[in-house]
Amino acid sequence: MRISKRIWGALGTVAVVVVAGCGGGGGEGLDGNGRPLGEGDDPSGPMTASFRSIQSHVFTPACTACHAGAAAPRGLRLDAGNSYVMLVGVNSGGVPALKRVAPGDAANSYLIHKLEGHQAVGARMPLGGPFLDAQTVNLIRQWINNGAQP
Ligand code: HEC
Structure with a gap:
């Protein structure tokens, strides 16, 4: 009894840390299948292979918890005002020989x-x-292969 109480206490602590980590982390804005919430362009229709749609369905809800502001990992900001210029034609930090997009x-x-x-x-x-x-991911791939238009 004592042991199981301790275990539940420890699990509770872990859950709190995970939820608090990085403002909700990657789970924000995604359903249980990893599909962005809100099947829309604004985002109220289905996601399409356009930059604006990718922004509103993926970058804003799933990435900006971390990739925003001065502390953005690798300097990569994915909020609507910055994502395009920080992605398209820019060398990645991890593998500089590869462009981000x-x-x-x-x-x-x-x-x-x-x-x-x-x-x-x-x-x-x-x-x-x-x-x-x-x-x-295929819609994002399609946007890139179509020339990564803004
Ligand atoms: C919980 C925090 C977090 C979230 C959410 C997150 N990232 Fe990241 N991202 C990181 C960290 C930390 C790094 C640097 C380490 C690495 O490359 O794995 C990184 C690196 C990257 C890089 C490599 C940049 C470079 O120039 O090397 C890309 C691209 C990237 N993230 C895209 C995304 C996209 C797209 C999303 C949303 C779908 C996202 N990230 C969500 C934390 C996050």
Whole structure:
């Protein structure tokens, strides 16, 4: 009885730390399948392969808990005002030979490596999960292969 109480106490502490970590971390804005909440363009319709749709369905809800402000990891800010210029045509910090987003070339875009979990450096994004489903990553890949237009 005493032991099980201790275990529950310890679990409670762990849960609080996880929830408090980085303002909700990667889980924010995603449902149980790792699919962004709000199936819309504003975001009230289905997600499309446009930059604005990716911003409102993925970057803002799933990434800005960490990737915003002066302390953004690797200096990568993914809030609506900064994400495009910090991604497209910019060398990654982890693997400088790779662009974060190489227009027309999703296979060699570090962003895709990080979202799919085959990056050479660091962890899969969003850090700690839940990770994006394949359909969502495919829309981002399509946006890149279509030239990564703003
Ligand atoms: C819980 C915090 C957290 C969340 C949420 C998060 N990241 Fe990250 N991200 C990091 C950290 C820390 C690093 C640096 C270490 C590494 O590369 O793994 C990083 C690195 C990256 C890099 C590599 C940048 C470079 O130049 O090397 C990319 C790309 C990236 N994140 C994209 C994303 C995207 C897209 C999302 C949302 C879908 C996201 N991250 C969500 C913490 C986070």
